[in-house]
Amino acid sequence: MQAVIFDMDGLLIDSEPFWKQAEYDVFSSVGVEVTTELAALTAAMTTREVTEFWYAKQPWQDASLEEIENRVVERVKLLIETQGQAMHGVRNLLDSLQQAKVKIGLATNSPKDIIPSVLQRLDIADYFMATSSADEVSQGKPAPDVYTLTLKKLNTEAHHCIAFEDSFGGIKAALAAGIKAIAVPHANEFDHKKFDLASHKLKSLSEFSHQIGNALLTQS
Incomplete structure (x- = not known):
């Protein structure tokens, strides 16, 4: 990973x-x-x-x-x-990834101007090596463009990368870019069958482990 x-x-x-x-x-x-x-x-x-x-x-x-x-x-x-408030497990996961020297990127459908507001409010800007907005590409999610751009910025191949998404459209975008996607659905949607499209599913980011990530990347 x-x-x-x-x-x-x-x-x-x-x-x-x-x-x-x-x-x-x-x-x-x-x-x-x-x-x-x-x-x-x-x-x-x-x-x-x-x-x-x-x-x-x-x-x-x-x-x-x-x-x-x-x-x-x-x-x-x-x-x-x-x-603004961080979702559960955000800071601990970012710490863990940074310590493991995993490159961290952001791919969002939100306007580019929103990204600094979020990262500064949560005090997590220093973790991210690359950020991309749908503003920068021809099509937002569920098209893969914003993920493809982020991979390029990170200088990483899709098969070495994992994406975290809370929406069906986001999962489709990651998969279309060749990236294994982990769904983190909101509680009221957790059991919805649409999230079966993802490679894995978590109730919150706090449930993720590096073992899960590495195991996903070794799957065919």
Whole structure:
């Protein structure tokens, strides 16, 4: 196991409620009726895709899509910087990987501007040798692009790497890039069959061991 790549939202930081809040606040402010049912469909999208989704449903006037997208990002950044909390096991796992001289990367669908806010809020920036956002590639997850870019930045081959993901789309992205994926689903989704696609499944990052990682990489 030469490298590990982490997703960010919902895996390193409990930020998904912030995205939901920002989405509701910003889109409601321009007259969009943000329903729980429709909002559930946007969870795995990039911020631009979310903005385009709501505009297609209920077009607004007097503000560009880019302006609205930026408002969402700024709202999320504020919530992260003032209220963000690490998910269970994050710090201990990063310590363990660093001590074992494993390269550590980050691959997220979130905008590039969000990454420093998260890493600084959790005080974990020094662990990461490379970070990549969907902003930097042509397609976000579930396409493999953001993982492929992170592997390149880490100068690591996919078969030497493991990915941690909390979403089905993220797992598909890692696997499409040739990386063994470990699912860390949220408690209310842990038993969902969609996560059977992953190479392994954990209740939290604290359950991971280097033995698990090495065993996965030796599997055909």
